[in-house]
Amino acid sequence: MGSPRQRRGKRAVVVLYAAGQPGSLPLAHQSILAYARYRYLKIATAAVVVAIAAYAWDRPPNGRYGGTWLGYTLGTVGALLIFWLLYFGVRKRRYASNAGMVQGWLSAHCYLGTTLIVIVTLHAAFKFGWNVHTLAYVLMLVVIFSGFYGVYAYLRFPRVMTDNLGDDTLQMLLIRIADLDRQSRQLALSLPDSINRLVLASAQGTRIGGTWWRQLRGRDPHCPTTAASNGVQIIGRKLAGEQAKTNHQLYAQLLKKQELVARARRDVQLKSWLDVWLYIHVPLSIALLVTLIVHIVSVFFYW
Amino acid sequence: MRILVISVTRNRKGQPVRAERIVDGEMIRLGRGTQCEIHLPDPRVALFHAAIYRQGDSIFIHAPEAELAVDGGPEREARLTPRVHIALGPYEMTVEPPPPGCDLALAIELVRPLPDDLAAIRAKSRTSLEATVLSKRGPAWMLAIILGLVFLAAPAINALLPQLRQATAKLPVTPDQSWNPGELSAGHQAFGHQCGTCHETPFVHVRDHVCIDCHVKTPGHVQTVALQSKLFGGTRCANCHADHKGADALVRRDPDLCATCHSDLKRYQADTRLGNATDFAVNHPPFKLTLWQGPNRDDVARVSQTDKAKLVERSNLKFPHDLHLKTSVRGPKGRKTLECRSCHIPDASGKGFEPVSMNKACLDCHTLEFEPAVTTRQVPHGSVDNVMLTMQEFYANIALNNIPVDVVDIGEIRRGLPRLGNGVITEQQRQRALSWAKFKAQQVSADLFEARVCIVCHEVTKAVIQGESGKEIAWGVVPVHVASTWMPKARFDHVKHRTNKCADCHAVEKSHSSADIAMPAIVDCRACHAGNKPAPGKVVSTCIACHGFHLPNHPPFAARASVTTNVPAGATLAATRQLQ
Numbered sequence: 001m002g003s004p005r006q007r008r009g010k011r012a013v014v015v016l017y018a019a020g021q022p023g024s025l026p027l028a029h030q031s032i033l034a035y036a037r038y039r040y041l042k043i044a045t046a047a048v049v050v051a052i053a054a055y056a057w058d059r060p061p062n063g064r065y066g067g068t069w070l071g072y073t074l075g076t077v078g079a080l081l082i083f084w085l086l087y088f089g090v091r092k093r094r095y096a097s098n099a100g101m102v103q104g105w106l107s108a109h110c111y112l113g114t115t116l117i118v119i120v121t122l123h124a125a126f127k128f129g130w131n132v133h134t135l136a137y138v139l140m141l142v143v144i145f146s147g148f149y150g151v152y153a154y155l156r157f158p159r160v161m162t163d164n165l166g167d168d169t170l171q172m173l174l175i176r177i178a179d180l181d182r183q184s185r186q187l188a189l190s191l192p193d194s195i196n197r198l199v200l201a202s203a204q205g206t207r208i209g210g211t212w213w214r215q216l217r218g219r220d221p222h223c224p225t226t227a228a229s230n231g232v233q234i235i236g237r238k239l240a241g242e243q244a245k246t247n248h249q250l251y252a253q254l255l256k257k258q259e260l261v262a263r264a265r266r267d268v269q270l271k272s273w274l275d276v277w278l279y280i281h282v283p284l285s286i287a288l289l290v291t292l293i294v295h296i297v298s299v300f301f302y303w
Numbered sequence: 304m305r306i307l308v309i310s311v312t313r314n315r316k317g318q319p320v321r322a323e324r325i326v327d328g329e330m331i332r333l334g335r336g337t338q339c340e341i342h343l344p345d346p347r348v349a350l351f352h353a354a355i356y357r358q359g360d361s362i363f364i365h366a367p368e369a370e371l372a373v374d375g376g377p378e379r380e381a382r383l384t385p386r387v388h389i390a391l392g393p394y395e396m397t398v399e400p401p402p403p404g405c406d407l408a409l410a411i412e413l414v415r416p417l418p419d420d421l422a423a424i425r426a427k428s429r430t431s432l433e434a435t436v437l438s439k440r441g442p443a444w445m446l447a448i449i450l451g452l453v454f455l456a457a458p459a460i461n462a463l464l465p466q467l468r469q470a471t472a473k474l475p476v477t478p479d480q481s482w483n484p485g486e487l488s489a490g491h492q493a494f495g496h497q498c499g500t501c502h503e504t505p506f507v508h509v510r511d512h513v514c515i516d517c518h519v520k521t522p523g524h525v526q527t528v529a530l531q532s533k534l535f536g537g538t539r540c541a542n543c544h545a546d547h548k549g550a551d552a553l554v555r556r557d558p559d560l561c562a563t564c565h566s567d568l569k570r571y572q573a574d575t576r577l578g579n580a581t582d583f584a585v586n587h588p589p590f591k592l593t594l595w596q597g598p599n600r601d602d603v604a605r606v607s608q609t610d611k612a613k614l615v616e617r618s619n620l621k622f623p624h625d626l627h628l629k630t631s632v633r634g635p636k637g638r639k640t641l642e643c644r645s646c647h648i649p650d651a652s653g654k655g656f657e658p659v660s661m662n663k664a665c666l667d668c669h670t671l672e673f674e675p676a677v678t679t680r681q682v683p684h685g686s687v688d689n690v691m692l693t694m695q696e697f698y699a700n701i702a703l704n705n706i707p708v709d710v711v712d713i714g715e716i717r718r719g720l721p722r723l724g725n726g727v728i729t730e731q732q733r734q735r736a737l738s739w740a741k742f743k744a745q746q747v748s749a750d751l752f753e754a755r756v757c758i759v760c761h762e763v764t765k766a767v768i769q770g771e772s773g774k775e776i777a778w779g780v781v782p783v784h785v786a787s788t789w790m791p792k793a794r795f796d797h798v799k800h801r802t803n804k805c806a807d808c809h810a811v812e813k814s815h816s817s818a819d820i821a822m823p824a825i826v827d828c829r830a831c832h833a834g835n836k837p838a839p840g841k842v843v844s845t846c847i848a849c850h851g852f853h854l855p856n857h858p859p860f861a862a863r864a865s866v867t868t869n870v871p872a873g874a875t876l877a878a879t880r881q882l883q
Contacts, residue, residue, distance in 0.1 A: 061560050062545040063552070066484075132454045132481040170430060178420035185346045185417075189335050193349045193368075196335065200346040203420060208428035212435035268430045275432050282439040287446035294455045298482040301459065302502040303509070 031155055035107035044111035048118045051077075055122045064125035066133075066299070074123035078116055079292060082140070085113050086289055089282070110151050113144055132298060136291040139284055146281040153274045161270045164263055173264040174208065180257040181206075187250040191243055195235050195250070202228035202254065206261060209268040216276060218269030225261050229254035304357050306331055307405045308341055311412035319412075325405070331355040333364075333391060345413065348392040355383065355407070362407050364389060383407055393417075454481050462498065462505060472497050488546050488553035501546075514540040515860065522857040531858060534564070534571055540860075543852075558582065558835045558845040565846075576605075583844050584834025590825050592789040608824050615818045619781045621760050624811035624821075634668035643805040653798040658787060669759065673697075673751045682751065687778050694747055698740035703733070745775060752778040789822050793849040 033041070051074060060068035066075055088109045091102075120140060128134045165173075181203035188199035205224035209215045232254055236247035310322045332339040334351040343352065353366035362383045364371065372390035373381040381389060389396045393415035399408040418426075429435060458479035461467055471477050477496050487495040494500045501509045515521075523531045543555050562581040564571055578588030591605045595617055606613045627646075631638045646664040647656045661669075661684045671681040673694055680697060682690040728736075752763045757780060764779035806812065808823040832848070833841035 059557075059559070061555060061557050062543075063548060065545075065548065067545070127485060129483070129485055131483055133484055135454070135481075174424055174428070175421055178424055181420045181424070188346060189344055190337060191350070196346050196350065203346075204423065206424065206427075208424065209430040209434075210428070212432050212437045215429070215432060215435065264428075264430075268428075271430070272432050276437075279432065279437050279439055279442075283442035283446055286443035287450055290447045290450045291454065294450065297455060298458065298479075299484070301462065301505050302479070302482060302498055303506060 032103055032107045032110060033151070033155070035104055040108045040111035043108075044115045047112070047115045051115075051119050051122050055125075065127055066123050066125065071123055071125065074119050078120045078123055079296065081112055081116055081119070082288065082292055085109055085116075086285055089285070110147065113147055116140060117144060132291060133295050136288060136295045139288040139291055143281055143284045143288055146277045146284070149277045150281060153277060157270045157274045161267060161274075164266050164270065168263075170208075170264055170267050173260050173267070177206070177208075177257055177260050177264065180253050180260070184250055184253045184257070187246050187253065191239070191247055191250065192235065195232055195247065198224075198228040198231040198235075199250065199254075202257070206257075208261065208264045209272075212272065212276075215268050215272040218265050219262075220265070223261065225254065225258050229258050304329060304331065304355075304362070304407070305405045306355065307402060307408040309399070309408065309410040311410050321410070329356070341409075341411070343391065343394055343411070345393050345417065347417075348394065352391060355409075357406070366391075383409075458482055459505075462502075465499075468497075468499050483547065485547040486549050488548075489550040490553075491546060492550070508539065509541050511540045511860070514544075519859065521859055522853045522855055523860045524852055524854060524857065526857055528858045530572065531860065535860065554847075556845060556847045558847075561846040561850075561852075580846070582834035582836075583832060583846070583848075584829065584836070584838065587825060587834075590790060590822070591792075592820060592822060593786075593791050594789070594820075595784045595786060597784070608822070614820050616786070616820050618783060618785050618817050619762050620783045620785060620817050621762075622817040624814040624819075626815070628812050632668075635670055636667065639668070643809075647805075649797065654796045655788070656797070659785065665760070669756075671751075671756055673747050673756070682756075687780060690751070691744055691748060691778075694744035694751075695740050698743040699737055702736035702740050703728070748778060749776065752780075789820065792854070794851065795849070 054070055055064070055074075058064065058068065058070040060070070062068070065071055088105055091105055120137060124133070124137060128137065168176075184199050185203055188196045191199075201224040207220070210220070214220065229251060232247060232251045236244065236251060239247050304327070306326045308324050308326050310324075312320045312322070314320050326340050328340055331341060331354065332351055333341040333343060333348075333353045333355070335343060335345065335348045336350040339351060341355075349369040352369045353364050353371060355362060355364050357363075363380060364383055365380045367379070369391075371378050371381060374388050375390075381387065383389075383398045385398050385400045387398045389398075393413055395412050395414045397410045397412075399410055401408045458481065461471055461478040477498070479498050480496065482498070483495070486492075491501075501513050503510065503513065523535070525531045525534060543560065544553050546553055558581065565577075566579055566581045566586075568575045568577055568579055580587045589607050589609045591607050592614070593603050594606050594613075594615070596602045596604050597617060604613070608614065626632070627641050630640045632641060646659050648663070649655070650657050666684070670678075671684060672678055673682050673690075674680060674697065677697075682693045751757060753765070757763050757778075761783070762781035764781065766777045766779065767774055768777045769775075800808075808827055809821040811819070811821045814821060831841055832844040835843070835845050837843050
């Protein structure tokens with residue numbers, strides 16, 4: 001059976017394997033939130049309950065604030081948690097490490113990160129102001145809430161992406177689009193110049209994704225492929241005979257391309273939705289780290 | 304027209320490979336369309352792009368709707384002579400010298416082939432946010448550096464360089480303002496932007512001398528410096544007075560602080576005479592009154608209200624409240640009903656009362672007439688000497704000026720008065736008159752002090768002394784000690800209690816002696832005042848409602864620094880811990 005650590009590792013691999021094959025095992029639907037039967041939800045809940053109970057029980061003589069014994073305790077716990085959660089960013093890059101599954105770390109990251117809302121608010125004893133201490137608090141909340149979006153995104157978008165792509169991948173879509181372009185160009189060679197220009201523009205001008213804004217938006221309002229399929233249809237009405245037949249084939253191909261382009265763009269869009277929060281979460285985590293250090297240093301600098 | 308068309312392609316090494324064919328016709332068409340004699344299968348070429356035709360001896364190329372580039376210049380038409388280069392879409396055509404039998408030789412090469420479709424679409428498409436301008440590392444570094452500089456480096460450098468600190472103190476916002484965790488107390492806000500005023504040394508607690516530099520006269524808590532040092536030697540001012548908690552949050556109001564010691568005072572001071580107190584409602588000793596014992600001004604005793612035998616006021620004043628509070632008291636100006644405020648006039652603050660003054664409160668009824676026949680003249684209240692002098696002056700005036708003193712005088716006053724002749728009086732006559740006046744004053748004073756006036760309110764003493772003209776009686780009045788407060792250890796605000804009647808707390812209506820003390824007992828206060836916890840119909844009253852920590856007339860904490868005491872380290876430490 002191996003060591004307990006190895007056993008955990010094997011089980012987790014099964015989880016991951018099963019996750020790729022829906023319905024094959026009861027473990028298949030286990031998300032990061034449900035990891036290890038909600039182990040970290042239980043730990044987080046216990047931590048929150050203990051913190052609230054301690055806060056309610058404690059009646060410090062100078063009033064509740066960060067500088068009481070409980071305040072220092074909650075602050076220390078909060079700071080250690082933040083350091084540990086930041087370490088996740090380092091940890092998840094070390095795939096060789098076997099200090100626990102990345103999935104487990106992520107589950108803990110989500111739940112224990114959420115407890116900070118309570119622990120740090122109680123540490124601050126609901127006292128806020130225009131200072132670096134509240135700045136650290138606000139940064140922490142932005143990081144946490146961006147993380148909430150991240151959890152939502154991780155739970156929701158992969159499935160939508162699978163629905164969108166089916167058995168394809170983005171690369172396969174691009175290959176098929178390129179193939180359609182080649183065929184379309186070939187068909188258009190014998191068609192009027194106006195159609196040929198549209199087809200050429202569709203092949204040369206169509207782009208998937210683009211700027212971050214276009215990726216998030218998921219569509220191109222000036223898409224040459226859409227313009228081509230519309231144009232080909234309109235211009236094609238004037239054609240007759242062999243050209244009309246060719247044009248009809250071309251139109252069918254352009255429509256197919258349009259559908260592939262839309263799917264590819266949707267895939268890029270979903271991927272950007274899946275990733276965009278990290279551009280807030282990560283830089284603000286670093287900002288939080290710095291502000292947290294400033295907070296701790298300043299408090300003891302002017303003790 | 305016979306044209307040799309040479310299709311030029313490139314092999315793997317990039318060397319040209321020429322494939323020749325002959326095209327015949329009156330007009331040779333070039334285009335994408337398959338019907339063209341020279342077929343150029345590229346979408347960038349028009350369906351029918353150009354035509355080659357002969358005109359006279361020359362051969363021309365003409366592009367009716369498309370464009371050509373002839374030797375680099377855009378043209379619609381060109382004459383085809385050897386070495387002419389024509390660009391037609393992605394194709395380049397070069398006119399070569401025609402071989403025998405041909406009118407024209409045209410080498411055609413696709414010089415700009417279409418890029419690979421897949422590579423092209425891949426090159427154009429950015430399919431991940433990583434490939435855009437968005438970055439995680441860049442903003443992270445930027446934020447880290449900006450935040451570190453603004454919120455750590457700038458305040459720290461400012462704090463560590465005194466000269467810089469002085470310079471920045473004049474700015475509306477100092478670099479370390481962002482470190483301020485909360486609003487300062489109202490009194491400290493004036494220098495609040497200069498953190499270094501209190502926070503002298505980095506990473507060291509604010510030290511007491513910083514507080515005492517300004518609050519030098521703030522009294523301590525206990526009466527002796529030695530005991531104060533013993534009990535509070537290890538306690539910092541900031542242990543109780545934590546600032547940055549709002550404008551009015553510097554003073555601790557929690558009863559628990561007091562209870563840390565006052566729950567078991569003997570633990571800290573075995574011979575204390577103070578009772579323990581933790582909660583006014585349930586654990587507070589009976590009130591103690593400060594009663595003057597005499598003879599010196601500071602000879603006072605603290606007497607518990609439960610010690611009834613010792614609850615005696617020694618004011619040396621005779622004042623029965625019961626007589627004065629009767630309705631319709633008879634006075635010299637008619638009948639009058641007195642109220643408390645007739646004599647007890649609130650002071651300017653309203654919290655207490657002005658001292659009851661004979662002149663303001665009593666003189667209306669208790670006139671100080673000395674000569675029954677002359678009701679308009681009174682002796683002054685106060686000094687016995689002044690009283691005697693006033694009377695002597697009165698009688699001397701009568702004697703020397705021969706004044707008719709009163710319409711009702713029936714000769715009593717003047718009995719024994721030597722007769723003076725009209726005009727200039729002799730020295731002998733003057734001496735006689737003065738002697739009479741002095742005698743008369745002595746005579747009346749006995750009545751004044753002993754029988755009729757002074758004795759009514761005061762303890763009067765009498766001594767025989769040797770005067771200028773023989774033995775005289777020297778009258779004396781025992782000094783009066785009317786207490787202004789019986790509970791100096793507590794604060795009491797009469798304004799806050801004005802919804803009550805005086806009699807609710809001070810039962811004086813039946814008091815017939817000034818020895819009685821009409822101060823309310825703790826049970827009376829408890830009727831309205833709850834302790835630390837709320838109670839129905841009562842006011843929550845913690846220790847600080849009546850008591851202060853820094854007690855007037857106690858030595859200041861500043862004094863403790865100069866005192867060395869043999870205090871067990873453990874005791875101080877324990878007290879300090881509890882305070883924290």
